[in-house]
Amino acid sequence: MCKLSFIPELHLGAWRWKLRNMKLYLDMDDTLVDFVSQVTKYDFWRKDKENKVDWKKVKAMGPRFWSEMGWMPGAEEAFIKLQELESQKRLALYILSSIDFEDGRIGKTYWIKEKTNFSLEKVIFCLEPEDKAKWADKNSWLIDDRKKSLEPFASADGNIIEFTGNWKLIIKRIESLIRE
Numbered sequence: 001m002c003k004l005s006f007i008p009e010l011h012l013g014a015w016r017w018k019l020r021n022m023k024l025y026l027d028m029d030d031t032l033v034d035f036v037s038q039v040t041k042y043d044f045w046r047k048d049k050e051n052k053v054d055w056k057k058v059k060a061m062g063p064r065f066w067s068e069m070g071w072m073p074g075a076e077e078a079f080i081k082l083q084e085l086e087s088q089k090r091l092a093l094y095i096l097s098s099i100d101f102e103d104g105r106i107g108k109t110y111w112i113k114e115k116t117n118f119s120l121e122k123v124i125f126c127l128e129p130e131d132k133a134k135w136a137d138k139n140s141w142l143i144d145d146r147k148k149s150l151e152p153f154a155s156a157d158g159n160i161i162e163f164t165g166n167w168k169l170i171i172k173r174i175e176s177l178i179r180e
Contacts, residue, residue: 022178024082025096025124025135027144028108031163032079032095033069059101066099066107067114074167079116081171090178095123096132096142098149133158143170 029035039045039053042061046052058065071079086093095112099105105125112118126132129149132142136158144150145163154160161170 021139022091023094023135023137023140024091024174025094025132025140025142026079026082027132027142027146027149027163028095028097028111030072030145031143032072032075033111034072035069038065038069059103062103063107063110066104067110069111071115072167073165076115078167078171079118082174083118085174085178091174093118093122094135096126096135097124098126098129098131100127 026032039058042057042065044054044057044061044065046054082091082093085091095118097108099108108125109120109123112120112123124135126134129144129146130152132144132149133152133156136142136153136156138157138159140153141159141161142150142153143161143163144153147162150160150162161173163170
């Protein structure tokens with residue numbers, strides 16, 4: 001069964017022990033970074049299919065496509081807050097992003113180096129969204145906008161938070177989960 005919503009408040013006591021060892025994985029595209037705006041900026045939408053990316057154009061642009069992306073609204077502030085929680089030993093923070101070509105990994109890595117002070121040792125790239133489930137366990141949480149990533153993660157005994165564009169709500173929820 002897929003867990004596509006937040007843990008109900010009634011279960012917080014049972015989760016507190018797990019949350020002391022919480023591993024929080026953050027997706028990049030349309031969670032931390034604004035992928036859709038970047039595709040729109042360069043008009044990399046396919047002409048033959050509505051709302052489909054022209055991956056040939058994205059790949060032809062190379063790493064620059066990925067490295068120039070902006071933050072999603074509220075994501076930069078949320079990321080800083082999550083890093084503060086990590087520095088307080090409240091959680092372990094990771095970036096877990098799927099990309100199946102080298103220029104994409106190079107561009108995303110450059111973006112992380114330029115826009116954050118995050119350790120690249122805590123950045124994980126996998127080939128397909130479903131591969132994120134390899135990092136799922138009872139103490140791991142994935143924040144992602146795609147069911148294609150969330151459902152396998154939940155099926156592998158991970159916990160999920162579906163990103164719907166509201167970082168303030170997500171931070172509030174995480175803080176309530178780890179509050180002692």
